[in-house]
Amino acid sequence: MAKFVPPIIQDNPDGWGPCTLPEQFKDMPYQPFSKGDRLGKVADWYGSTYQDRRILNKYQSQFGANATQYAYYHEEDESSFQLVDTTRQQKSIYQRNRVKYTQYQKMRKERERRQLQQQQMQVLTKSQKSRERDRQRQIRKWQKQYGRQMQDSKKNYGKPQQKNREASVQVRESWKFMEDMDFPRLAKLSLPTINEPEDLKLCGSLEFYDKSYDRITTKSERRLNRINRVFHKVTTTEDPIIRKLAKQGNVFATDSILATIMCCTRSVYSWDIVVQKVKNKLFLDKRDDSNFDQLTVNETATETPQEEGLSINSPHNLAMEAAFINHNFSQQVLKMSGERHQFKETNPFEEETEGDIASVAYKYRKWDLGNNIELVARCEVDAVTQAIDGSIQQMSIKALNEWDSKASNGVDWRSRLDNQRGAVLATELKNNSCKLAKWTVGALLSGSDQIKFGYVSRLNVRDSARHVILGTQQFKPAEFANQINLKMDNCWGILRVIIDTCMKLDDGKYLIMKDPNKPTIRIYKIPASTFESDDDEDEEGDDDDSDSDDDSDGADSDDSKKDGN
Secondary structure, three states, X not given: OOOOOOOOOOOOOOOOOOOOOOHHHOOOOOXXXXXXXXXXXXXXXXXXXXXXXXXXXXXXXXXXOOOHHHOOOOOOOOOOOOOOOOOOOOOOHHXXXXXXXXXXXXXXXXXXXXXHHHHHHOOOXXXXXXXXXXXXXXXXXXXXXXXXXXXXXXXXXXXXXXXXXXXXXXXXXXXXXXXXXXXXXXXXXXOOOOOOOEEEEEEEEXXXXXXXXXXXXXXXXXXXXXXXXXXXXXXXXXXXHHHHOOOOOOXXXXXXXXXXXXXXXXXXXXXXXXXXXXXXXXXXXXXXXXXXXXXXXXXXXXXXXXXXXXXXXXXXXXXXXXXHHHHHHHHHOEOOOOOEEEOOEOOOOOOOOOOOEOOEEEEEEEEEEEOOEEEEEEEEEOEEEEOOOOOXXXXXXXXXXXXXXXXXXXXXXXXXXXXXXXXXXXXXXXXXXXXHHHHHHHHHHHOOOEXXXXXXXXXXXXXXXXXXXXXXXXXXXXXHHHHOOOOHHHHHHHHHHHHHHHHOOOOEEEEEEEOOOOOEEEEEEEOOOXXXXXXXXXXXXXXXXHOXXXXXXXXXXXXXXXXOO
């Protein structure tokens, strides 16, 4: 008969499990595992013949996929072994042609970059051209020293951190701090009792807008052409008409200067304005060597452009590209038939210009701000159009530009502009709030009936020299101001406070500057010879002899210089 041999049962009074290690498990190596390992795969019958990538690493321990505790190492490592055949491997025809094509692409991009720089340089003044050449020469010197570290910083070191911005002008020790104003306090100001302005002079001539551009879509885009026309960017004290109107008011400026002050609470980048106080009169000027007329790009975006050097997406190059697009777009959308709407007087800067002058009209207007403050400003209008009832309406034409929808956290215009134009405009209002606000204020100051926006994009994301027009959009300035939450009562209040502050100062020269890293405006008293060069002094001597009668009313000609193109 079969016998039943009962197994030996070990009783562990202190816990559970065996008390001693059985003989068959002694001297057996132990592979540790993590408590998080999903154990349960008993055997792999397929081995290396079948591997499902979804479960390839499912049961691997965190101590290593190859079980390094059991890994086998040969004692004689043949690490010194090497092939004797050192003949050079011949490249195929495709590989050789690919190398040549890559070199050709680099040469083509470099040639296009130089052509773009030449085109952008033509819209600058002589002093700006000189500064731009010096800047590019210095950048090339840095790149020779440090290689391509500046351009490849984002690729090599990850996303760059937000760094401190540079001021538009370096504060000197000889300057005396006078006053500062923070944006939260300025945003609460209001001056609602501003009456309609009085037109003192109307100068220049305007071409008619070509309505065929209203029918452009992303599927019927048009190339942006280069228009060789002259644009004048003359500062306040250099304007001969303002000199003649010196007795008509006590505060003098241009629409761009007024728009910058009125919309200062939306600005992020640094800017500055020179103020000259002569007796009871104020003259607001821009520096000749400043970037005041350059258009900012993505200034109010969550992440502003951070690339540096000669990159096409650096803040400086983007600003030059935006100005280049605006100049050409504002002239391309006009009828080239030669028919112009002529105002009473001719362009005051026409005699000093050689070449075709851009379509522009100057309106010298006067506002009563109360408290014996009378503002005289030169405002600009870009074009005219004929309404349905046959009347002539004045227009302000501007261009929004797309440079890289991914880098700018925006939307792709080619896929959204036709069907979701509101989303595109909302993104632009977020990224370029200050620029759009200044354009709107300029249209309201000039009394334009319409403001026309053009949507211009790069033909290729990596090419800043060629652009296409994808569409246009039209608004009434007052309605658009309400849409972007721009309150003119607050704008006039900000301007009035800054004027009142400057009126209380002694006669002399002052500088209003926006702090580069804080929402604050500061006023400095500067020496009378600040921002003047030897060439300017020679020109001033000639101006003193010929224009002494015009300057007797307070227009200080010591700061006058040409800023036209």
